[in-house]
Amino acid sequence: MGDNQQDKMSRRALPVAAAQEKVISFCGKLTSEFVSLSEAKGRVLAETVKAPHPYPHFRRSGMDGYAIISSDTAGCSAQTPVHLEVIDEIPCGSLPSVALVPGTAARIMTGAKVPDEADAVVMFEMTEATDGESGYYVKLKREIAAGANITPVGLELAEGDVILEAGQIISAGEISVLATFGISEVAVIRKPRVAVMATGSELLAVDEPLQDGRIRNSNTYMLESQIRDAGAEPIILNVIADDLSTARSRVLEAIEEYDLVISTGGVSVGDFDIMADLVLGDEMEMLFNKVMMRPGSVTTAAVRLGKLLFALSGNPGACFVGFELFVRPAIARMMGIEQPFLKEVEAILAADYPKINAYTRFVRGRIAVEGARLRAYPAALDESSVMITIKDSNALLVIPPTTEGVQAGELIKVLLLPGVAG
Numbered sequence: 001m002g003d004n005q006q007d008k009m010s011r012r013a014l015p016v017a018a019a020q021e022k023v024i025s026f027c028g029k030l031t032s033e034f035v036s037l038s039e040a041k042g043r044v045l046a047e048t049v050k051a052p053h054p055y056p057h058f059r060r061s062g063m064d065g066y067a068i069i070s071s072d073t074a075g076c077s078a079q080t081p082v083h084l085e086v087i088d089e090i091p092c093g094s095l096p097s098v099a100l101v102p103g104t105a106a107r108i109m110t111g112a113k114v115p116d117e118a119d120a121v122v123m124f125e126m127t128e129a130t131d132g133e134s135g136y137y138v139k140l141k142r143e144i145a146a147g148a149n150i151t152p153v154g155l156e157l158a159e160g161d162v163i164l165e166a167g168q169i170i171s172a173g174e175i176s177v178l179a180t181f182g183i184s185e186v187a188v189i190r191k192p193r194v195a196v197m198a199t200g201s202e203l204l205a206v207d208e209p210l211q212d213g214r215i216r217n218s219n220t221y222m223l224e225s226q227i228r229d230a231g232a233e234p235i236i237l238n239v240i241a242d243d244l245s246t247a248r249s250r251v252l253e254a255i256e257e258y259d260l261v262i263s264t265g266g267v268s269v270g271d272f273d274i275m276a277d278l279v280l281g282d283e284m285e286m287l288f289n290k291v292m293m294r295p296g297s298v299t300t301a302a303v304r305l306g307k308l309l310f311a312l313s314g315n316p317g318a319c320f321v322g323f324e325l326f327v328r329p330a331i332a333r334m335m336g337i338e339q340p341f342l343k344e345v346e347a348i349l350a351a352d353y354p355k356i357n358a359y360t361r362f363v364r365g366r367i368a369v370e371g372a373r374l375r376a377y378p379a380a381l382d383e384s385s386v387m388i389t390i391k392d393s394n395a396l397l398v399i400p401p402t403t404e405g406v407q408a409g410e411l412i413k414v415l416l417l418p419g420v421a422g
């Protein structure tokens with residue numbers, strides 16, 4: 001056994017939180033760019049946005065009806081109705097054309113500007129239109145309170161109010177606000193460009209026929225989807241055979257070119273685990289090459305030129321979990337998101353989890369709302385090498401180190417996986 005093998009095997013395992021902290025400390029916020037509103041969904045706001053005007057910016061009718069001076073209805077009842085002369089018609093988008101005086105009303109539509117002299121709108125259904133000697137009148141049979149059916153200026157926002165904070169992820173509600181305030185182009189953090197490089201001489205392209213002893217490269221496409229879901233731009237690089245010098249030159253090139261590089265495979269203690277050797281070389285500053293977790297204990301991170309390389313395990317389950325615990329938060333922080341980690345909740349473990357382990361386990365599974373409770377169902381197969389249960393999972397169940405397993409009914413922590421359907 002060479003020195004190399006010895007170095008690869010003598011690893012110091014970091015607790016997950018310490019490893020996450022190390023990674024995050026290397027994630028600076030990227031620069032910003034402008035995108036149109038139609039492209040803004042899912043992007044992260046780069047600047048705080050303040051209301052350039054109040055909203056609404058004019059007194060708006062909330063109903064189709066009549067704008068009136070409410071004091072005209074004092075003492076009004078079915079027995080003593082009031083008749084107001086209708087002297088104006090105000091469709092939406094038009095302005096009042098005459099000033100109201102006591103005893104008059106304006107026919108007005110929902111969303112139209114209320115005449116300055118009016119202080120209430122009464123809906124059509126509460127009125128009767130009548131023809132009088134000199135024109136057309138509206139008959140009211142009850143008192144109307146001042147303010148009725150008028151949306152005041154600035155009800156939703158005053159001028160200068162902070163509408164959206166920098167770091168906010170833009171969704172339908174934010175887009176509606178920006179459009180309302182005439183912000184057609186919005187400053188967002190540019191998408192991190194994340195390169196994916198699979199390693200392994202056994203890997204076939206997805207469109208190649210199966211060969212004995214070889215498998216198709218699924219991790220690249222899984223990671224591409226996770227990267228996109230995290231808000232970054234994936235770049236798929238050629239697969240690298242298990243050759244250290246090729247891997248070294250390709251990784252160094254990729255680090256120059258992209259904001260972040262992910263490799264998958266070759267990170268354990270095997271003879272051809274080239275990524276494990278690579279991070280021990282002089283070109284990289286290794287942050288860690290073992291984490292107290294399963295799957296993904298061999299998850300490795302290194303830095304060069306201030307940029308991160310994540311060498312994730314080749315085992316699909318470990319690769320998936322490594323991305324969610326380390327890469328997704330790194331991407332989130334590069335995009336200026338303050339709290340970059342998976343959201344944590346507490347849930348009742350729905351089935352016994354008998355496996356013992358010295359490290360914390362992040363078990364794929366499903367979380368379900370049952371009545372007022374959250375229950376967490378571990379996947380039947382959760383080994384690091386298992387691929388099939390990734391698709392059935394919407395959460396990672398956190399099973400702390402245990403010598404006797406965890407019983408159904410116990411309260412556990414659960415990390416919610418974004419980007420997967422309920």
Ligand SMILES: Nc1nc2c(c(=O)[nH]1)N[C@H]1C(S)=C(S)[C@@H](COP(=O)(O)OP(=O)(O)OC[C@H]3O[C@@H](n4cnc5c(N)ncnc54)[C@H](O)[C@@H]3O)O[C@H]1N2
Pocket residue numbers: 198199200202203215216217218219220264265266267268269270273295296297298312313314315316318384
């Ligand atoms: N003697 C020891 N052996 C192993 C240990 C150990 O501690 N001592 N750790 C085991 C654990 S835990 C894991 S996890 C794996 C990690 O393996 P690597 O990260 O080195 O990955 P590979 O050896 O390249 O591949 C493992 C497995 O995954 C398949 N694979 C690789 N790339 C892909 C891909 N792109 N798409 C789909 N599947 C992929 C590969 O064919 C292997 O089956 O090591 C254990 N061994």
Ligand code: MOO
Pocket residue numbers: 293294295296297298299313315318384
């Ligand atoms: O690194 Mo392995 O995934 O711990 O199980």
Ligand SMILES: [Mg+2]
Pocket residue numbers: 265266267268269270272273
């Ligand atoms: Mg290996």
